[in-house]
Amino acid sequence: MLRTFCEHEIRTVESLDGLWDFVIAPERTDRAKLPRTYNRKLNVPTAWETLPGLESYRGKAWLRTTFQTSADLATRLVFGGVSHTATVYVDGKRCGEHYDAFTPFEVVLPDLADGEHELVVAVDNTFGEHSALHIENDYYTYGGITRPVEIQWPERLHIAQLAATPKRTGKTWQLDVAVTLRNVGSESARGDLAMTLGNTEADCGTVTLKPGQSRTVRHAFQKLDVECWGLGRPNLYDLRATLWDGEALLDDLCDRVGFREISTKGKAIVLNGRPVRLRGYNRHEDHPQFGCAIPVEAMAADLNLIRDLGCNFVRTSHYPNDLRFLDLCDELGLGVWEESHARTVDMDHPKFTEQIDASTREMVQWHGNRPCVLMWGCLNECDSDTPAGQKHYGRVLKLLKTLDPSRPVTFASNRFENDRCFGRVDIVSINIYTSWYGKGVDDVKPRIDELLKWIHSTQSKGGRGKPVIISEFGAGAIYGNRQASRAPWSEEYQADVLAAELDVYLNHKDIAGAILWQFCDVRITPGWNWQGRPRTMNNKGTVDEYRRAKLAYDIVCEKMHQAACRFDPMP
Numbered sequence: 001m002l003r004t005f006c007e008h009e010i011r012t013v014e015s016l017d018g019l020w021d022f023v024i025a026p027e028r029t030d031r032a033k034l035p036r037t038y039n040r041k042l043n044v045p046t047a048w049e050t051l052p053g054l055e056s057y058r059g060k061a062w063l064r065t066t067f068q069t070s071a072d073l074a075t076r077l078v079f080g081g082v083s084h085t086a087t088v089y090v091d092g093k094r095c096g097e098h099y100d101a102f103t104p105f106e107v108v109l110p111d112l113a114d115g116e117h118e119l120v121v122a123v124d125n126t127f128g129e130h131s132a133l134h135i136e137n138d139y140y141t142y143g144g145i146t147r148p149v150e151i152q153w154p155e156r157l158h159i160a161q162l163a164a165t166p167k168r169t170g171k172t173w174q175l176d177v178a179v180t181l182r183n184v185g186s187e188s189a190r191g192d193l194a195m196t197l198g199n200t201e202a203d204c205g206t207v208t209l210k211p212g213q214s215r216t217v218r219h220a221f222q223k224l225d226v227e228c229w230g231l232g233r234p235n236l237y238d239l240r241a242t243l244w245d246g247e248a249l250l251d252d253l254c255d256r257v258g259f260r261e262i263s264t265k266g267k268a269i270v271l272n273g274r275p276v277r278l279r280g281y282n283r284h285e286d287h288p289q290f291g292c293a294i295p296v297e298a299m300a301a302d303l304n305l306i307r308d309l310g311c312n313f314v315r316t317s318h319y320p321n322d323l324r325f326l327d328l329c330d331e332l333g334l335g336v337w338e339e340s341h342a343r344t345v346d347m348d349h350p351k352f353t354e355q356i357d358a359s360t361r362e363m364v365q366w367h368g369n370r371p372c373v374l375m376w377g378c379l380n381e382c383d384s385d386t387p388a389g390q391k392h393y394g395r396v397l398k399l400l401k402t403l404d405p406s407r408p409v410t411f412a413s414n415r416f417e418n419d420r421c422f423g424r425v426d427i428v429s430i431n432i433y434t435s436w437y438g439k440g441v442d443d444v445k446p447r448i449d450e451l452l453k454w455i456h457s458t459q460s461k462g463g464r465g466k467p468v469i470i471s472e473f474g475a476g477a478i479y480g481n482r483q484a485s486r487a488p489w490s491e492e493y494q495a496d497v498l499a500a501e502l503d504v505y506l507n508h509k510d511i512a513g514a515i516l517w518q519f520c521d522v523r524i525t526p527g528w529n530w531q532g533r534p535r536t537m538n539n540k541g542t543v544d545e546y547r548r549a550k551l552a553y554d555i556v557c558e559k560m561h562q563a564a565c566r567f568d569p570m571p
């Protein structure tokens with residue numbers, strides 16, 4: 001299922017996960033014509049690269065299944081993620097499409113007849129002028145329906161979305177809720193809306209909608225005496241919207257909320273009124289046995305390691321993550337920097353604006369309720385040092401702030417003293433590999449002091465006085481490569497670099513967060529700088545792709561736990 005908990009107690013929902021018919025599309029296939037035969041089976045969710053013979057297949061394919069429906073209700077298909085472009089057909093009729101592997105999308109069919117229907121998804125993971133965000137890169141773009149799929153049968157008048165924003169009001173809290181209803185039927189319909197938060201109930205009145213209409217109803221739960229959500233303090237509350245016809249319950253939608261307030265104050269990041277220092281990892285969704293379609297059990301195993309390492313924070317480099325991963329972070333009290341999908345992309349690409357805006361909007365729409373998300377990021381290491389780049393950053397950062405004024409915004413820059421965009425962020429974030437791409441370990445402290453001095457001067461055009469996160473740092477090591485010489489690519493070299501860089505970045509008075517690059521080794525696309533990537537992998541993981549610990553693991557564990565003792569507030 002799409003979440004780690006049930007979103008509906010009344011609405012009928014089923015998983016469409018499991019074996020689907022599968023066939024790859026030979027060249028020059030007219031995508032409009034659906035295949036007549038399917039010669040394989042492929043599990044959903046998974047990546048087709050897990051099928052023998054398709055380990056490096058970059059192309060198009062079709063997946064097919066069937067489902068039953070009733071004419072009394074609408075049908076809603078929800079895809080957690082399709083990599084990287086989906087075209088959806090029901091009974092041979094095109095009814096939806098979506099670009100980008102990393103955000104969910106829905107297809108709503110108001111009037112299907114009783115009985116069995118055919119669902120076909122055409123999937124495309126090719127690169128080219130159609131794709132500005134999925135490109136040859138230092139991570140792999142897999143192919144397939146790579147996150148869970150659900151089918152739902154809601155009333156034609158139903159609850160489409162539930163957005164909740166917590167606010168501290170002195171010693172108590174307020175929860176501002178916005179419930180969006182929609183009528184996908186061909187006749188006007190009415191319903192009585194109610195909400196419950198834990199044991200608190202609210203009657204939100206009657207809503208009548210004409211065909212095709214939507215309406216958002218707002219309600220504020222006030223003077224709430226609740227336990228706040230914090231790092232290592234995963235206090236969650238059930239929020240539920242219900243739609244009634246008199247005594248008859250028509251529809252519902254459930255989510256979980258956490259009462260926390262995230263802001264900045266001078267050079268500090270402030271969570272629930274107290275400065276916090278964030279420490280953790282950049283993590284790609286990548287696994288040798290599942291591609292980017294990581295099962296929730298494997299996600300939980302990754303988070304066990306990240307917590308064992310003494311971390312309180314994860315950056316979803318470089319795209320929105322699976323909702324179940326965020327649910328687990330909510331449940332564990334782990335902070336998250338989530339960012340819309342971009343790693344060093346060409347912002348002048350004709351499709352860039354359309355595609356980055358969609359990724360950004362959908363990320364906030366689908367993940368805005370997650371208390372673990374402490375900040376929104378965007379545009380990792382794009383051209384933030386050019387006038388054109390300044391316009392793009394300004395637009396996307398403004399879009400993030402408009403969509404969600406409740407969280408700080410940032411981006412990970414590698415343009416250092418040439419950056420022109422720090423005036424647009426709440427938090428300045430720097431990717432810096434002094435020991436790997438720079439002058440070496442001895443320069444780590446002098447270099448960051450020099451950069452911080454510039455950031456807090458008027459020359460940085462807006463970075464002055466803001467919190468600074470070191471959003472990427474680290475070094476590569478090939479698992480099993482042990483050398484007494486401690487030469488680069490050895491596990492010893494990586495351990496030495498991480499020890500030195502963690503000592504500086506975890507303890508520096510003017511650094512509010514240190515995010516290691518990266519949790520595990522990941523596959524890259526061969527068209528991207530493979531010469532600098534042994535095994536055609538990015539080998540900077542503290543664990544390898546099978547999550548086997550390198551020598552650096554114990555060093556990171558020691559340094560992160562020391563920082564926890566030094567800086568974490570007593571529970």
Ligand code: ADA
Pocket residue numbers: 138317343380381414431472517538540
């Ligand atoms: C950049 C980039 C990462 C990764 C890293 C590296 O900082 O943001 O995605 O490519 O470099 O390993 O060099």
